[in-house]
Amino acid sequence: MxxxxxxxxxxxxxxxxxxxxxxxxxxxxxxxxxxxxxxxxxxxxxxxxxxxxxxxxxxxxxxxxxxxxxxxxxxxxxxxxxxxxxxxxxxxxxxxxxxxxxxxxxxxxxxxxxxxxxxxAKEYESLVSNGLHSIEDIALHVHQPLSAVLKDLQYLLNHKLFPNGIIKEGRVRLNAYNQHSDKPGMESTHNLVHNTDETPLETTVPPGPKSHECIGCGNKVMLNPLESLPCEYCGLPLTYT
Structure with missing residues (x-):
């Protein structure tokens, strides 16, 4: 259907x-x-x-x-x-x-x-794609409580609305190579490559296992770095952040 x-x-x-x-x-x-x-x-x-x-x-x-x-x-x-x-x-x-x-x-x-x-969701997509990454600013634009916007974006990130996105320090972080990288407020691929030539590439080692709460049912699951699992109760995807 x-x-x-x-x-x-x-x-x-x-x-x-x-x-x-x-x-x-x-x-x-x-x-x-x-x-x-x-x-x-x-x-x-x-x-x-x-x-x-x-x-x-x-x-x-x-x-x-x-x-x-x-x-x-x-x-x-x-x-x-x-x-x-x-x-x-x-x-x-x-x-x-x-x-x-x-x-x-x-x-x-x-x-x-x-x-x-x-x-x-389409408003979120438009705002983020045009360089508005602060969750607080996004909440003001869509006239929604900050906590509700945070939950919405976490859910949408898990459903791949945004390419390789995560939420960190109150901001939506997108992959530098996504198709919107040339828009205002986002780091361009050209600058990233230029900076890579000047300084050695640093590899960030992710931290150890961390407990994550499912935004769908509240179930807590321990995830390892780079691990993604469905919630055993409601099936909502959980991704290590």
Missing amino acids: KVSETQQYEPQPTGWDALILLGSFILFPVILLPVLWKFISSTHLNYRKGYSYYQLTNCLIGGYIFIVMYYFFVPYSEFEPSQRANKAMGLALAVGIIGILIVAVLYGLRLRANKRFYTL
Whole structure:
């Protein structure tokens, strides 16, 4: 299925999403609580809002099956088979209509959130490509909190929106040989080669292993220099910085 352009930056579904859907069939109230907590706790993350609506939708779909099956096997068990089936069908229809309306609203909110982040991502790309590398200055231009911009850029860097980019000392650092190197505010390839001729090339030895926190789910992973691994919980790529 082709992904809409405005939806391309939404995190990819993981095994956790499948667990939410299947778990909701069996233990809907238990699964709903952590999903709601994750939904509320990640409302400040621009890149994750659409994905949060997606997870909540999966949970509600599983919850619909849970409710119908629960009433069929527990409260309605005292009725005759024909009455039991009729009541279960009536409940399924009533809950289904309400569920469809809720899912439709959540789907609309998901598309809206992803479209908004797509617009933000393009603004980030334009600003950085034109030499604005300070995260604080970028936040002022896009009218977003500094912490939100930092999380957004970390996510986009992991998804290769910027070539070989890292965040260091409050600035986005791009590879000197990328296609935007001749634009204002960025070091040109010519100057880099010129300086290399005058002084010996210095090789920076990266530090040792360091703990990194996943910006998607908060899981902490120990990474070695130059190592990149997917988060074992949400699948978001983690890169040593």
